[in-house]
Amino acid sequence: MANKRVVLSDVARLAGLSKATVSRYLNNSIVLPQQTTQRIEDAISTLNYRGNSLARRLSKGGSETIGLVLPEISNPFFAELAEAAEAAASAHQYSLVLCVTRNNLEKESQFIRWLDTRQVDGLLFATNKPDDGRLLAELQGQSNIVLIDEDVPGAEVPKVFADNVAGGQLATRQLIDAGHRRIAYVGGPDALMSVRERREGFRQALEQAGLAYHSELVLCGDYTREFGQTAIDRLLALPEPPTAIFAGSDYLALGLLDGLRAHQLSAPKDMSIVGFDDANYAELITPRLSTIRQDAGQLGRTAVELLIRMLKEETQENCVARIPVQSIKRESIAPLANAR
Incomplete structure (x- = not known):
């Protein structure tokens, strides 16, 4: 015969208190003497009561839950980020709840307001669309938020980003080292920090190599495969197309490869891509x-560790942490002398 499920009235009976008193204690809506509080906690422990676990956590001053707000989960980059964040949160005895916004401002605002209702103790927050000021307004006055991957300009909260400028330099140098001199940059929305920083690294690498920066070879649009295809059409239509392209994301690079195939071309034979x-x-x-x-x-x-320190009041700094990047060389780049 299965064990009887322990309910709130069982806890109240063992503690010698009313059900209403125990309920109010678990919902953090009453202040009780320490001796009475201990009777309730002893009863919960003895009976192994698991009901309303959120209320119990709130009664201790927090939800023991971190929210991870992402624009999408189909992109493998965000899936990898979420898996690592969950493992790091779990190591600190925190649960992690995944919140997918699809870049919808209403959803982004809803999850930020979870902090007001104490549904989560803190948020790791990522967006990949430019802010028109409304998202910044939601973030102002909030604490226990860490921005990841992309900036919301003006937000005075800790942030964790990749070293985008260094990455742009490394990517462009791969192409320069292969002998390419007419190189294009294809990125996401121009208003995004990551797009501007990777483009700046691209510009710096060209300058260091004594090469000209041509505005017609810089195309910014959406971080989508479709824009990569459109970018190929525009670049190949130039009087002097580039021989190589730095794509601001691997997803854009997939679109560039699609576009080349549509023109019966291929990488790296007809175009080198990084x-x-x-x-x-x-x-x-x-x-x-x-x-x-x-x-x-x-x-x-890194974002989880920073947020945990904030929750423990070990740091209040609005720091910006930069994660190092690494150049990975594979087969999509060929020396210019070998290209058609």
Whole structure:
């Protein structure tokens, strides 16, 4: 015969108190003498009462839960980040709840307001669309939030980003070292920090190599595969197309490869390509994609550690942590002398 489920009235009976008193204690709506509080906690422990666990955690001053707000989960980069963040949170005895916004401002605002209702103790927050000021307004006055991967300009909260400028330099140098001199940059929305920083690294690498920066070779749009295809059409229509492209994300690089195939061209024979992210598919496609590895797992772990320190009031700094990047060389780049 199965054990009878322990309910709130059982706890109240063992503690010698009314059910209403125990309920109010668990919902943190009453202050009781220490001796009475101990009777309730002893009864909960003796009976192994698990009901209303959220209320119990709140009665101790927090939900013991961290929210991870992401624009999407289908992108392998965000999936890797989420897995690492969950493991790091679990190591600190925190649960992690995943919140997917699809870049919908209403959803982003809803999850930020969870802090007001104490449904979560803190948030790791990522967006990949430019802010028109409304998201900043939601973030102002909030604490226990860490921005990850992308900035919300003006937000005075801790932030964890990849070293985008260094990544842009490394990506462009891969192409320069292969002999390419007419190189394009294809990135996401121009208003995003990551796009501007990777483009700046691209510009710096060209300048250091004594090469000109041509505005017609810089295309910014959406961080989508479709925009990668559109970018190829525009670049190939130029009187003097580039011989190589730095894509601001591996997902954009997939679109560039799609676009080349639509023109009956291929990489690296007709166009050398380097991406950014080192997503798990980068070495599975043909050709295997040269790219810049930004460690999504380290982004997630670093953000969790920073948030835990904030929750423990060990730091109040609005710091910006930068995660190092690494150049990964594969088969999507060929020496210019070998290209058609």
